[in-house]
Amino acid sequence: MKKIITLLLLFLFYVLFSQQTDGCKCVQFEKLKDSLSHSQIFFQPVKKEEALTPPFKYMSVKYIKENAQSENIIDPIKQRTKDLPYDSFDARYTIMQEEFAKKVNDIPIPLIIKTGQLNGTTAILYTTDSFLSNDYYLRISKDNGKTWKNYFTGLVANQHYFLKSNSRYPLWKDSNHLQIEADIKRMTQHSVYGVSPEYVTVKDNVLLTLDLTEILKDSDGDGINDIEETRKLFTNPYSKDTDGDGIGDAEDNNPKYKTPENDFTKLLQGIMYGNYDIAVHQNPFHEEFFIPLATFKDDLKKQREDLPERKKDFMASLNYKIIVTDDENLKGIETIDEKIIFLTSKEYAEYRKFNYMNNFKAYYSKVFRCDKEKDTYIFMIDTPTTGLTYLIKKTPEGWNVNIIGHWMA
Ligand SMILES: [Ca+2]
Ligand SMILES: [Ca+2]
Ligand SMILES: [Ca+2]
Incomplete structure (x- = not known):
């Protein structure tokens, strides 16, 4: 209603x-x-098989026994707004702004899925949050947070995979792989004019493993990884300056x-x-x-x-x-x-x-x-x-x- x-x-x-x-x-x-x-009208409900097939070779899926429950994820915004009448838009907005103002390494805390350290390398797995796009990214520092590099994982947030911030597995599996628990859901109805999309859970006990060799690949060294260039920007992953106007792809x-x-x-x-x-x-x-x-x-x-x-x-x-x-x-x-x-x-x-x-x-x-x-x-x-x-x-x-x-x- x-x-x-x-x-x-x-x-x-x-x-x-x-x-x-x-x-x-x-x-x-x-x-x-x-x-x-x-x-x-182009949306078709996602089929079960489609949701279950990993979209990338550098990603693998394993089913685990003791899985984290997504309903146990603590969302400070939800907690703070749960008793508000649904039409108190201003109060909700203020709370959201307050929570988003709390940041770690430039990333608002509500957007961080998981942080992990291994051998002096820090990784932050997070999501962007905008009505334009909502994707899973990775930010990595090899010098104790002095400098960071940013990488698109190829995963679109909430498209099959709902990564769990309460995953009990450490983010680093080994020096070449990250791991995170997820629910796999298929979308049965897409969002129409601000109404949230509808999903059906297909698997709630998934452990995703991401191979970093692919994700960290930035063939032309322009600061945008190959995955983002080919999947999001449609720029040339082998040229620092796709259009040759003297401005690099990252700044252009x-x-x-x-x-x-x-x-x-x-x-x-x-x-x-x-x-x-x-x-x-x-x-x-x-x-x-x-x-x-x-x-x-x-x-x-x-x-x-x-x-x-x-x-x-x-x-x-x-x-x-x-x-x-x-x-x-x-x-x-x-x-x-x-x-x-x-x-x-x-x-x-x-x-x-x-x-x-x-x-x-x-x-x-x-x-x-x-x-x-x-x-x-x-x-x-x-x-x-x-x-x-x-x-x-x-x-x-x-x-x-x-x-x-x-x-x-
Ligand atoms: Ca690049
Ligand atoms: Ca490029
Ligand atoms: Ca350019």
Whole structure:
């Protein structure tokens, strides 16, 4: 019942603005819209065999007799919030913030699964926690905590494996292997608009062993392990600088593509990061603004000066956004203050196979030229919570941008 009420409270403010695409007929755009509405439903309940098959060669599964019980895991946030009425959102939020502010080596304590030491090497197994992605990582120091290196384990949190912080096994099995207890669960219903996904436990007595040789492999030495480059970033694990723009993959905010500079990249950067004056319109839902080309860079700089600076801590550096797009110009735009991985629809299909938990994605269409109208384009952004359709006209001075469709969940 609570679930249903939360759903009603939070997500029934669903607004659909007028969606008139007069001023542009574009067959390709219409086709795209049709294909998107079909691709929304992709979740299939996970089969038992699938959940039981280890996804990586460097990971092995053993069933044990005396296993830790996941219901005995002590969660300080749950403990502190258990007596609160379910609608005291502020109090819950405050408690969560307080608990997350307690950190060990930059990692909030609630996210740490287990820490272990062997022969002077410290390992911290933890999870990232964001609505963008939720993955199991490993942080390792070989010099008593002076310097740390970070490694993606390849495991997506709560996708088959629920690692147990109360595991009775020491994290280090030997100098080459880590071990941790887990429950294996299969997802029967994925999360829809903030409602938690549903699971069925398949095995509650699992001991996972991870081979460190594979996990620690960083072939090009750019600070991102091969597993993260191939599975999350889609960068080249054998090149420190995938796009060859002089900025290494770890520091590059758009590591896959160099920035071509043209009127289209300015248009898209203006839409994503600009803050232009909105023209007053008869229809209050209709938004229109103009992106001048001659002064583009200065304008954008000025507009962004007023924005508060974003905090960038260690955890935030792991939360990069994924945008799915097949637009050549958009893929190469200079992202500002955030790491964005641009995936083509093809790459995203691959990503989705081993990442069905991380299903929050933003889809940006190509900038389609309208079939008959001169210098007129149509473009669309589609995420699980918002949708925007832009009708765009090019003038000698710049881009006139009209938001002709807007919905929010
Ligand atoms: Ca690397
Ligand atoms: Ca690389
Ligand atoms: Ca680069």
